[in-house]
Amino acid sequence: MTTIKDGEYTATIYKLIKDGQYVEAIHILNGQLQKHTKSRAALSLLGYCYYHIQDFTNSAECYEQLTQLHPEVEEYKVYYAQSLYKAGAYPEATKASFVLDNPSSHIKMIKLQACIKYCEEDYSAAKSLLEQLPQEDPDYVYNTGCLLYQDGKYEEACKKFTSALQVLGYVPALSYNIALCFYSVKNYAQALKYIGEIIERGIREHPELSVGMTTEGIDVHSVGNTLVLHHTALIEAFNLKAAIEYQLKNSKGSQEALTDMPPRSEEELDPVTLHNQALLNMDTKPSEGFEKLAFLLQQPSFPPVTFGNLLLLYCKHEYFDLAADVLAENAHLTYKFLTPYMYEFLDALLTCQTAPEEAFRKFDEMNGKLTEQLRKLAKQVPY
Structure with a gap:
C-alpha cells in the first residue's frame, strides 16, 4: 500500500486497519480526503476499509475514482468490478468487467462474469462462462x-x-x-x-x-x-x-x-436471519414478525420462502384481507415463489371468506387431484 502524504495520520491509520478497526480508519481517511480530494493513498485505503466492512457501494465509489485517476493500474479496475458485484449492481459490474479483458485479468473477468450471471439466475450463461x-x-x-x-x-x-x-x-x-x-x-x-x-x-x-x-445473557456490542x-x-x-x-x-x-450467532444490531441483519427471527418469534411477537416479513418483501432480494410464509401466517392469524392484498400487490411473485398447489390452496382459503360455496368447489377439485396422485403412487409401490 502507498503512504499518505500527511505523515501524522499514517501510523494511526495503518494500526487501525491492522487491528480491524475499519470504521475508525474510515473516519480519519474521509477527513484526509477533504484536504486532498484526489489522494491516491487515501482513496485506496478507504476503498479497502469499506470493502472489509462490506459497504460495497462506497467501496465501489472509491475504486471508480481511482480507475479514472490512475487508469494504468489494473488492480483498481478489478476491485471496482468486484465491489459493484458485491453491492448487487450486476449490470454495472458486468460493464466494468469487460474492461478486464486482457491477458493478466482474463480469468478473473470470466470468474466474475460467471458469478454475476449466477446471481442474476441466468444459470445457462453462468455454465457457459x-x-x-x-x-x-x-x-x-x-x-x-x-x-x-x-x-x-x-x-x-x-x-x-x-x-x-x-x-x-x-x-x-x-x-x-x-x-x-x-x-x-x-x-x-x-x-x-x-x-x-x-x-x-x-x-x-x-x-x-x-x-x-x-x-448466555452477556451484554455484548455488535x-x-x-x-x-x-x-x-x-x-x-x-x-x-x-x-x-x-x-x-x-x-x-x-x-x-x-x-x-455473532451479535449484530437489527439494521445489520442479513435477510435470512431477519426471516428466521420473524418465523421463530411469531407465536410470541406476531406484530414484529409480520413487520419483518413485509419489510423483506420490499427488498431487492429475500429468501424465496418469505412470500409464501407471509401469506400462510396472515391466514393462520386470520388476517385474510391482508393476505389478499399482498397476493394482489405481488402477482409477479406468484409463479416464481409459490407452487401450483400452494397457490390453489391460498386462493381457495381466501375465497372462503366471501364465497364459501365456490371455495368448497375449489377445495373439492384439489382433493380430487391429490387423490388421483395417491392412486398413481400406490400403483408404483411393489407388493
Whole structure:
C-alpha cells in the first residue's frame, strides 16, 4: 500500500486497519480526503476499509475514482468490478468487467462474469462462462457444484464441493455448502456435523466475534458485518442449524441457534436471519414478525420462502384481507415463489371468506387431484 502524504495520520491509520478497526480508519481517511480530494493513498485505503466492512457501494465509489485517476493500474479496475458485484449492481459490474479483458485479468473477468450471471439466475450463461475455465481450477469445481445444487442435483453438488475442499483445504463456505446439500436431502446428522466444525473453528479462531455470548445473557456490542465475519460462514451455519432444529420440532434449539450467532444490531441483519427471527418469534411477537416479513418483501432480494410464509401466517392469524392484498400487490411473485398447489390452496382459503360455496368447489377439485396422485403412487409401490 502507498503512504499518505500527511505523515501524522499514517501510523494511526495503518494500526487501525491492522487491528480491524475499519470504521475508525474510515473516519480519519474521509477527513484526509477533504484536504486532498484526489489522494491516491487515501482513496485506496478507504476503498479497502469499506470493502472489509462490506459497504460495497462506497467501496465501489472509491475504486471508480481511482480507475479514472490512475487508469494504468489494473488492480483498481478489478476491485471496482468486484465491489459493484458485491453491492448487487450486476449490470454495472458486468460493464466494468469487460474492461478486464486482457491477458493478466482474463480469468478473473470470466470468474466474475460467471458469478454475476449466477446471481442474476441466468444459470445457462453462468455454465457457459465456467466452461471457459480450466477444469482443474478449484473455482471451476466449486462453482460447478453451485450450479448442480441449483439444479436440484444435491448429491452431485456435494461431490464437487468435497473435491474442492480436498484441493483448497478447509474453507468455511465450502463446508457450509456441503452441509446445505445434506440438509436438502434431509440428512440432518451429516449436515450438523459440518455445521459443528464451522462453529467450533469460528469460536477458536475468532473469539472477538462473541459466539454464544448473547444466549448466555452477556451484554455484548455488535461485531458488525465485517469481511472476517463473512469468511467464517458463522451466520450461514447458525441459520442452517436453526432451520434443522425447526424441522426436528426443537423450538428451543432453533431459538438458541439464532441467539448464539455473532451479535449484530437489527439494521445489520442479513435477510435470512431477519426471516428466521420473524418465523421463530411469531407465536410470541406476531406484530414484529409480520413487520419483518413485509419489510423483506420490499427488498431487492429475500429468501424465496418469505412470500409464501407471509401469506400462510396472515391466514393462520386470520388476517385474510391482508393476505389478499399482498397476493394482489405481488402477482409477479406468484409463479416464481409459490407452487401450483400452494397457490390453489391460498386462493381457495381466501375465497372462503366471501364465497364459501365456490371455495368448497375449489377445495373439492384439489382433493380430487391429490387423490388421483395417491392412486398413481400406490400403483408404483411393489407388493
